[in-house]
Amino acid sequence: MTYRVVQWSTGNVGRHAIAGIDARPDLELAGVWVSSEAKAGRDAGDLAGLGRTLGVTATTDADALLALRPDCVVHCAMADDRLTEAVEDLQRFLRAGINVVSSGPVFLQYPYGLLPPDSIAAIEQAATEGGASLWVNGIDPGxxxxxxxxxxxxxxxxxxxxxxxxxxxxxxxxxxxxxxxxxxxxxxxxxxxxxxxxxxxxxxxxxxxxxxxxxxxxxxxxxxxxxxxxxxxxxxxxxxxxxxxxxxxxxxxxxxxxxxxxxxxxxxxxxxxxxxxxxxxxxxxxxxxxxxxxxxxxxxxxxxxxxxxxGDHNTAGLKATAMRLVNAVPAVVEARPGLLTALDLPLVTGRGLVS
Structure with missing residues (x-):
């Protein structure tokens, strides 16, 4: 089965996620969201530094990407300094019936006992409305x-x-x-x-x-x-x-x-x-x-x-975060609707990545 994926953001983690999506035979890159007009209109392969085009053009039009009804959004947008807005974005995806794997906000990796119950309930409600799942992870937290x-x-x-x-x-x-x-x-x-x-x-x-x-x-x-x-x-x-x-x-x-x-x-x-x-x-x-x-x-x-x-260890860390999300897309799409943690998923491997 092939899963249609939209990449959300092309920064330090997102550009590696594009490369990872392209590497998996069971994933199809359906769209790319960017936050700046400077990146809009550029090919995803160019933004990812692949040295070749992928035939997918980046856009700032979030509504157009959600209208594509992808199976999953790989959300790598900066969340540390915009926590409320990031959570609202995730809830929007879920209500639209789109599964999400995300690098943040990191407290959603396992929010139980950490966030107020009402905050968790709001995310669960959005997931229930859309019949979709959310999984936040990476390398650390992750x-x-x-x-x-x-x-x-x-x-x-x-x-x-x-x-x-x-x-x-x-x-x-x-x-x-x-x-x-x-x-x-x-x-x-x-x-x-x-x-x-x-x-x-x-x-x-x-x-x-x-x-x-x-x-x-x-x-x-x-x-x-x-x-x-x-x-x-x-x-x-x-x-x-x-x-x-x-x-x-x-x-x-x-x-x-x-x-x-x-x-x-x-x-x-x-x-x-x-x-x-x-x-x-x-x-x-x-x-x-x-x-x-x-x-x-x-x-x-x-x-x-x-x-x-x-030759850089920090590049490896960014790639690890990206691939932790990308490789989990099939498992998250097939999981029950709701807010998922690492304790909820089956073993995820690098299936299809051996060259």
Missing amino acids: FANDWLPLALTSVSERIDQVRCLEILDYSTYDNAKVLFDIMGFGKPLDEKPLLLQPGVLTLAWGSVVRQLAAGLDVELDGVEEQVERIPAPESFDIASGRVEEGTAAALRFEVRGMRGGRAVTVLEHITRLRGDLGPDWPQPTGQGGYRVVVTGEPNYTLDLRMLGTD
Whole structure:
């Protein structure tokens, strides 16, 4: 069976999603939405950097794309700084009877116990009206801290703690809005960016520790946060811009799912703009990636190294997010209507991708 897909946005993740849709024999790219007139009218293959045309022209006309009645929308539009609008977009797709796989808002990965029940009910209602499904995922939040750790726990005798880490150098990640405006890099240490405002870390990654707990049949008592930042020892440049001496250049945080006074499920990020910062913090394997540590009987440590064919680990992370969504399209289309989590889907593989 072939599924007709509309790609929503062609930014850092969306352009890789187009390449992924083109790579799967069971998916047909039916349309592409872009937010800027500068991209409108361009061929999808050009926007994805494929070096060839796909015969699908990008448009800013959302109504025209929904009128195509695709089986699924692959939604990769920026949501971090427009949460309400992004949720409204997703509900609009669902009411139109269109299934959605989306990279955000990330709290919808597993919103239970995190969002007000009314907010979840509104999404479920939209899905029921349209008979469609929504699945929000990626690499983190996503595969690196849902299926990867849960699969590892399947060979445990006893589990004391499951810890999921992202250990990455973001110096090659070209997104100034995310790095400087949202994460606060290049800003004074006494200035709290959006990411570090009260409750935001839990809103963004509380879904991770709660979903892990649900997968392990554990009821959490609550969620806690811890943050540490390191200033730049001197001024230097990265792909997104300049980082001045004394401003934030490395960030470490934990979101902890607590049970009986101890952390049982933990999400930890170690984000550096230079490899020599925070030498006592956990170090990456290779150029960086994701790590799962299961403490118990026995103890396990699993490292997932990433590297794109261009030699950059951040390219691999963007592709991983895109393909986590694209490869799940058939499963999401065939799933029950409603808001889905990783715990609801069958095993998704790279079916049809072996060359």
